[in-house]
Amino acid sequence: MNRAIRRMAIEVVEKNRGLDDLIIVGIRSRGVPIGERMAKEITEMEGTPVPFGILDITLYRDDLTTIAPNPVVKPTKLPEPIDDKVVVLVDDVLYTGRTVRAALDALIDFGRPRKVMLAVLVDRGHRELPIHADVIGKTVPTDAHEVIKVKLTETDDEDEVLIMEK
Amino acid sequence: MRTQTSALRSRHLLGIEPLSPEEITLILDTAEGFKEVSERPVKKVPALRGQLVINLFMEASTRTRVSFEIAEKRLSADTLNFAASGSSVEKGETLIDTAENLMAMHPDMIVIRHKHPGAPKMLADRLPASIINAGDGAHEHPTQALLDAFTIRERFGRLAGLNISIIGDIAHSRVVRSNIHLLTKMKANVTIAAPPTLIPAEIEKMGVRVVHSLDEAIEGADVVMMLRIQLERQGKLSFPSLREYYNTFGLTPERLRRANRNAIVMHPGPMNRGVEIASDVADNAERSVILQQVTNGVAVRMAVLYLLGGAHVVE
Numbered sequence: 001m002n003r004a005i006r007r008m009a010i011e012v013v014e015k016n017r018g019l020d021d022l023i024i025v026g027i028r029s030r031g032v033p034i035g036e037r038m039a040k041e042i043t044e045m046e047g048t049p050v051p052f053g054i055l056d057i058t059l060y061r062d063d064l065t066t067i068a069p070n071p072v073v074k075p076t077k078l079p080e081p082i083d084d085k086v087v088v089l090v091d092d093v094l095y096t097g098r099t100v101r102a103a104l105d106a107l108i109d110f111g112r113p114r115k116v117m118l119a120v121l122v123d124r125g126h127r128e129l130p131i132h133a134d135v136i137g138k139t140v141p142t143d144a145h146e147v148i149k150v151k152l153t154e155t156d157d158e159d160e161v162l163i164m165e166k
Numbered sequence: 167m168r169t170q171t172s173a174l175r176s177r178h179l180l181g182i183e184p185l186s187p188e189e190i191t192l193i194l195d196t197a198e199g200f201k202e203v204s205e206r207p208v209k210k211v212p213a214l215r216g217q218l219v220i221n222l223f224m225e226a227s228t229r230t231r232v233s234f235e236i237a238e239k240r241l242s243a244d245t246l247n248f249a250a251s252g253s254s255v256e257k258g259e260t261l262i263d264t265a266e267n268l269m270a271m272h273p274d275m276i277v278i279r280h281k282h283p284g285a286p287k288m289l290a291d292r293l294p295a296s297i298i299n300a301g302d303g304a305h306e307h308p309t310q311a312l313l314d315a316f317t318i319r320e321r322f323g324r325l326a327g328l329n330i331s332i333i334g335d336i337a338h339s340r341v342v343r344s345n346i347h348l349l350t351k352m353k354a355n356v357t358i359a360a361p362p363t364l365i366p367a368e369i370e371k372m373g374v375r376v377v378h379s380l381d382e383a384i385e386g387a388d389v390v391m392m393l394r395i396q397l398e399r400q401g402k403l404s405f406p407s408l409r410e411y412y413n414t415f416g417l418t419p420e421r422l423r424r425a426n427r428n429a430i431v432m433h434p435g436p437m438n439r440g441v442e443i444a445s446d447v448a449d450n451a452e453r454s455v456i457l458q459q460v461t462n463g464v465a466v467r468m469a470v471l472y473l474l475g476g477a478h479v480v481e
Contacts, residue, residue, distance in 0.1 A: 075202035
């Protein structure tokens, strides 16, 4: 997994042709440690720190009126204004695209980035919205009845990607 | 998208008394997320889009009504304000009839302030909307106690084990009742102090220490919470004069020295300067968190609206 994250970090820097105006933003909850590791890799590679932020998308979900109980809300923390910056959104798994849709809406309420990119550790397919990732750690073809679970040392005590039957 | 299972058991917030310590913690934790929303350039999130909240204020209120209204707007709910004066209530309509007529407009939530204790409960028993008690007589004012707890926790990082003294018009205060319920549930040590005429009989049964001198109450306190003398709720004064009340129970800088070094001063507002609190204390930026209480009120009310809004588990 660390190799995949390092590769994602390199790809972000290459696509952006450097660190100019770059901000890495992890989507709560598993996007946060992955984004943090990418920011650390980039900082080590380029020798200059890259700003890192956290986005909570709960209040922007499109299923708030249908799920019960309402999910827990935590603060969003952005290191600096995002106007005219290149924001790299980071999440663990790209599936229906609905989380990313919510993240885009949440992000736009904080300003007008010059560009928004999406980096995900796993792309498992089955999109329900016209959304794609710019940087992908690994593409994993799945069946809709399978569940992908990303475990990270920071939150689950180990690094692991599991494909399970529902 | 991951969903955590913690939630409130009821779809109403009628008081602090029915809440568990876990539910109180959930509301306070959620409010932390919402405090950040009020600091953004765009202070609005779409969480309650398309939901109608009616603010039914049958008794005077500025702070609470305005705070609820801001909270509702920041959650993108549609709001409708209904006050007793200038409405059909003046023409003799009963509360139930008023509420049923409003209900015909299909609100998702009703925030109610009423002079009679139990009015919110009566609505909750009859209407399909979520009911939030914004103060009912001398019974409860749950969102005030929650915002007080949030403010204390923000300063001290905890509630358990703190010495909290509540001083003033205990007898007529719904704020104090909600606060005692909340603070004792969260394992804080609560002391109340007032002239004997302003202390209700058997209040010790709520698990508080009762003293009759201000100095005794302030000694070693982490939080000094002053209550307003509610002149409008008293038939006649329960003490000889306002001047004498200030001299015996008014909080002055000298008296505050008996409190702990990091003690904070709170007041639910509106303040009667020179009656229960000296201006020098109320305006002391280091000690007084009175304006932080108002700011936090919006975040706490957003949390309550959010947790009660959305879909409901079938009860």
